[in-house]
Amino acid sequence: MGLSTKTFSDKSALVTSFADEIITLLSQGINENGRASLVVSGGSTPLPLFAELSQRNLDWSKVDVTLADERWVDESHADSNTRLVKENLLQNNAASAHFVALYSHHNDAADGIAEAEGRLSSLAQPFDVLILGMGEDGHTASLFPCSEQIDQGLSLTSGRVCLAVQPQTAPHQRISLSLPALLNSKRIFLHLTGEKKQAVLQDALKNHTEKEKPITAVVNRAPVTLMWAP
């Protein structure tokens, strides 16, 4: 479907404008449906955005926040995306938002899939806003090209909202939203900073298959807004 790009002079300008747009979309969702849903990614890129959003005025008690993917570690672990979101987004005004975790206390992520899918079924869908990141290998959410589960993750007919993923090139077993679950969003943003990520994305879109660079599977099927700053 394609990519439209919004380029900003620096990360701070990106964060301000991106937060404006997200708040507008969530407000619309609340006005139309009573509640709104926001799906965020982990990693380091969204941290300044989370801090900015947390300060914004919105009836956050009517917003459900969840993750595009989670590392299968307890919330007390430094790599937990739940911890990242709670410490950076669900603060200040946004402290009243309702967080829906993907992680549950099963040893194996595969045993937590049904529970995560059950929790997600309570959210307003299609999701109002999905914010994706991308790794330098072209993965998005935890749809890792190096994983044995990539076919399952990209399948449009698996009937699954979530899947367990074991990346070969990144730590921790993961739980990820599947491609159809990610696509079940009214607005999809890809939040990237730096020349390297821009180059990876352009190369992915021009020269690679969806299995090689899974971010292309999203861009090929839905309108995606790239929010980019050097």
Ligand SMILES: O=C(O)[C@H](O)[C@@H](O)[C@H](O)[C@H](O)COP(=O)(O)O
């Ligand atoms: O939890 C995660 O690891 C993610 O959701 C992942 O898909 C992330 O968005 C990219 O790896 C980019 O991460 P950075 O922003 O740290 O580069």
